[in-house]
Amino acid sequence: xxxxxxxxxxxxxRSLSSLPPKNPLxxxxxxxxxxxxxxxxxxxxxIVLEWMRQPNFSFASAGMLAAAALAIGFVTRGAVSARDExxxxxxxxxxxxxxxxxxxxxxxxxxxxxPITFDAANxxxxxxxxxFNDWDSTAAPLTRFGSNGPWTATxxxxxxxxxxxxxxxxxxxxxxRAPHARDLDYxxxxxxxxxxxx
Amino acid sequence: xxALNVCTVAVIAAGFVVAARLGxxxxxxxxxxxxxxxxxxxxxxxxxxKDSGLPAGAMEPxxxxxxEGVAKNASSKSIRTAMDLLQKRLRKANDLLAxxxxxxxxxxxxxxxxxxxxxxxxxxMRQAAPRRSIAVELGVLTELVARNVPPAKASKMILDxxxxxxxxAQLTAxxxxxxxxxxxxxxxEAALDRHGRGIMSLLPPPPAVSGGNVRPPR
Numbered sequence: 001x002x003x004x005x006x007x008x009x010x011x012x013x014r015s016l017s018s019l020p021p022k023n024p025l026x027x028x029x030x031x032x033x034x035x036x037x038x039x040x041x042x043x044x045x046x047i048v049l050e051w052m053r054q055p056n057f058s059f060a061s062a063g064m065l066a067a068a069a070l071a072i073g074f075v076t077r078g079a080v081s082a083r084d085e086x087x088x089x090x091x092x093x094x095x096x097x098x099x100x101x102x103x104x105x106x107x108x109x110x111x112x113x114x115p116i117t118f119d120a121a122n123x124x125x126x127x128x129x130x131x132f133n134d135w136d137s138t139a140a141p142l143t144r145f146g147s148n149g150p151w152t153a154t155x156x157x158x159x160x161x162x163x164x165x166x167x168x169x170x171x172x173x174x175x176x177r178a179p180h181a182r183d184l185d186y187x188x189x190x191x192x193x194x195x196x197x198x
Numbered sequence: 199x200x201a202l203n204v205c206t207v208a209v210i211a212a213g214f215v216v217a218a219r220l221g222x223x224x225x226x227x228x229x230x231x232x233x234x235x236x237x238x239x240x241x242x243x244x245x246x247x248k249d250s251g252l253p254a255g256a257m258e259p260x261x262x263x264x265x266e267g268v269a270k271n272a273s274s275k276s277i278r279t280a281m282d283l284l285q286k287r288l289r290k291a292n293d294l295l296a297x298x299x300x301x302x303x304x305x306x307x308x309x310x311x312x313x314x315x316x317x318x319x320x321x322x323m324r325q326a327a328p329r330r331s332i333a334v335e336l337g338v339l340t341e342l343v344a345r346n347v348p349p350a351k352a353s354k355m356i357l358d359x360x361x362x363x364x365x366x367a368q369l370t371a372x373x374x375x376x377x378x379x380x381x382x383x384x385x386x387e388a389a390l391d392r393h394g395r396g397i398m399s400l401l402p403p404p405p406a407v408s409g410g411n412v413r414p415p416r
Binding site for chain 1: 266268272305331345367377
């Protein structure tokens with residue numbers, strides 16, 4: 001009887017100790033969500049307002065800072081192109097494997113980072129295009145998670161309903177995991193993304 | 199030869215004049231369009247929209263619509279038609295969501311009209327929330343109607359939920375639940391009824407109207 005029980009316990013222990021197979025898509029989604037949360041750091045405006053509320057804030061020090069900023073601005077004027085103005089946001093908050101892409105037409109204070117994953121094992125390049133980045137295939141490239149895993153990125157999008165698609169090796173592809181919207185204007189459907197206010 | 203040169207100069211000059219009337223950012227995006235015919239159509243449509251008094255914010259969805267067409271390899275004729283129709287919807291949305299709709303509200307309002315949301319619903323939604331963005335609410339309503347919920351039914355539910363103070367997150371959760379039920383075979387109207395009532399049961403009753411010409415019930 002004891003032997004039988006020991007055998008049973010051993011079998012249970014064996015089955016419990018072996019981990020289930022990893023789902024790379026689920027892992028990528030979790031990591032993309034974590035990155036998106038990280039990207040949702042306090043806005044520059046709120047940091048400045050918080051600083052102004054500090055008891056040791058003085059207008060003299062603020063003035064000196066502003067003067068220094070102006071001087072630096074004049075020295076570096078022209079060195080940074082208009083398109084690059086949005087780049088620091090991406091560079092500051094994202095690792096090379098998961099870029100945080102600033103939306104082209106959005107107000108950075110209110111836009112929401114949205115984690116994106118797409119499964120395309122044989123693709124060579126994937127980007128997300130939509131009304132939030134002017135359907136520009138160079139604006140939001142996805143990076144592959146691992147050597148053969150899903151493609152991920154984080155895009156910053158304003159709250160509301162948005163239409164998008166993936167550009168996979170130069171071809172537009174709808175997201176199989178999202179609802180589709182009929183396009184009567186151009187005849188090729190798009191996927192729908194609903195973004196909440198944070 | 200001389201006439202050709204004069205024509206070329208005239209075309210370039212006209213391009214500069216049009217570009218000068220557009221914003222610098224828009225100009226960059228317009229000039230990035232490779233196809234000459236499409237680029238001219240987009241410039242012409244944006245200028246027309248500006249001249250017709252559409253607010254500056256409405257240029258963004260118009261531009262996005264044009265560039266969507268470019269990404270989808272649409273002909274310049276299709277892009278012209280799409281921009282023209284969107285311009286009309288944006289103008290209508292601008293009136294219905296007055297006095298000062300945001301870019302996102304204008305775009306969401308135009309999308310709502312595109313799928314068949316009644317015009318009066320947009321006006322009622324603005325009245326229900328005059329001082330905050332209703333882009334999410336409009337987006338949820340658009341999705342419901344696009345999934346074949348009758349527009350009048352969807353409008354009533356969204357307006358009721360707004361009156362009860364439902365949040366954008368609650369509305370988008372309801373929308374997802376409705377879509378799941380529809381995918382599982384439930385009629386869209388029944389799915390909305392089920393989940394709309396579910397959310398309504400979690401919300402407090404709308405605040406009673408006080409003052410004015412409100413008569414107490416007998």
